[in-house]
Amino acid sequence: MKEKGMTTINLKKFNRNKVYQYIYQQKETSKLQIVRDLQMGLSTVSQNLNELEQDGLICRNGYFESTGGRKAQIIRIVEDFRISLGLGILKDMFHIVAVNLYGEVMATETIELPYVNSDTYYTSLAENVETFILNRQYEPEKIEGISIATQGIISPDGTAVIYGDIMGNTQMKLSDFSSRLPYSCHLEHDSKSAADLELWNHPQFDSALIFLLNPNLGGAIITNHKVHQGKHMHSGLFEHICIDPNGPDCYCGHRGCLETYCSANALKAAAGMPIKDFFKILHTTQTPTLLRIWRDYLDHLAFAIRNLNLVIDSPVIISGYLAPYFRNADMQYLLEKINEQSLFHMEEDQLLVGNHGQYTPAIGAALYYLKEFLSPVIS
Template sequence: MSEKGLTNISVKKINRSKVYQYIYRKKITSKLQIVQDLQMGLSTVSQNLNLLEQDGLIEKNGYFESTGGRKANAIQIVSDFRISIGIGILKNMFHITAVDLYGNALYTNTIPFPYSNTPDYYKQVTDKIKEFIATNQYDEEKILGVSIATQGITSPDHSTVLYGNIMNNTGMILEDFSRYLPYPCYLEHDSKSAAFLELWKHPELDSAVVFLLNRNLGGAIITNHQIHQGSSMHSGTIEHICINPDGPLCYCGNRGCLETYCSANALEQAAGMNIKDFFSLLREKKSPQLTQIWKDYLHHLAFAMKNINLIIDAPIIISGYLAPYFLEDDIAYLTKHINVSSPFALNKEHIFVGTNGQYTPAIGAALFYVNQFIHAI
């Protein structure tokens, strides 16, 4: 192939990518708008739109209001052209979700299934994944991959769990799952997956600290629009910050870790009931005892947020299982207690609350393959 031919192919690929990426960002647009904003010729844009439509990547869906001439077609990507599967592995269950190219969760499910580091466990989980795909009638070629978020710090190559004291899954390897699945597979720490989802939803944030308020507490740090991993992959493990050296015993072997005060498990233990019942009684019955338990929880959370904010001057994102239960009054309470003894005030506008609840790590994991696909077009 001549150098000129190679150049022409490269230019066509670049133009195709530019047009698709533009439509993806705008969500809905017109041919003329693409021509104007990308400063491309009408024939070039038309050719790329035709090719993208033929490939099934974009579609016309209605018309824009007329401005005096012929109505322009409304153009958008086909958001379910490809699907990514996300799995959130927990000690006694796992979450499963399918997301489209915009990261919208099309389906979610929770499957009670205690973890055990045995071939039978991995075989049964992957059978459930294949059953989930079949039940939702996804063609095999639509599946980008299966991404697994687990409670455990992974190796830099995401092939192995290096630290998994919660589930006793230290040594879990990606191949435990991938050998049974006909799709690409990926393994990630659940906190990092959650942070990826929050970053996806808040692309305007350059930096942030994520508090993953799941059954076990987790955390992550976002810097320069990237999730900070650290030299040993344990950046953001705020759950093991000691807030009371004489406090309760943590699964890590130390006492008084934030995990023992601010995980959903710790809140359930303090309340003596499950989370759903706790918040139902807290909000509806105004129980003084439950109100005090919740205030104690928020006080410990604020203490940690205040100290972390002194080290990382960035917004805070409350994410995970407990996030949907937070009200404006709770954020105001947190802000007040963060600022009461801090030399640098944190505005409540700098505290964001996630909306995907317990499925946050699974959805965030699924976005790994979505992100790859979008940037490869």
């Protein structure tokens, strides 16, 4: 599309972006395919490919199987031309991941570091991040930025945590990170980061409900292909929906919140043992008491899903730390329980389970800089 009034420089940029975007989406393509599908002249495409290759954005390696004539060279983007880092900060540790331009995980690490709002903490965190980068020999100029997912509600301008009762991180500021790390930094609410990852993995969903089954429960709502933030940034805070005013105490100061039934911590407390051990025993022995605890957990989750689905009629994605422990039989049971007392029938393909476990928020956060890099190309 040649836009009226577009300068030559803009048109060149526009074409270059179009070619790069096309290659990105195709993953593997050839020069002639680009010419044909973008309806651009051969010389324009050749020139753009040469420039993109010189700048290190694309590579040409190998050949497609011949279909008769000369074999066509395979063109791909350079997947690690830019790397985005994501951190997932929890009370006792933080997760760190690196993703490439396709959002594929290149490395993950868990670092034990109890959260304290102090200089020592942030300095130690920054040192660990630098070591992570150094150990993997990522060139600093390739790192597009570091996006940090933490528990707590982030201010609308993204500079600070404004509610952080779980970790006591209400004082956490973006500058605590950006002043210590020589990269662009960005701060996010971890359940929203998780939702970003699930959305990235399921781009076909216009809307969805995300349950982040982490040590603390989190929730997020996707509408119009976007995570719904809300006027005060607290849309999707399912964890504090009260399901029994006389129920157990929640860290928020109220009682009977969903957090006290459906967080991994609640399951751990009911089981009286670490989550790993609980599932190991449950899956090998089917001990009736453990099975009852697990079913009780699933019953509460089904209750929440059934009710929230009346607010947002959409697929539901189970995500986060507990997600990898869900087996087919558990999903079946959950679906049965959802449908048992529901006005509307939920189909099997509307209930999904994420597959990045504890790293979900960190990976979701990392997508921020990757999308930043790609956005001038994609839009």
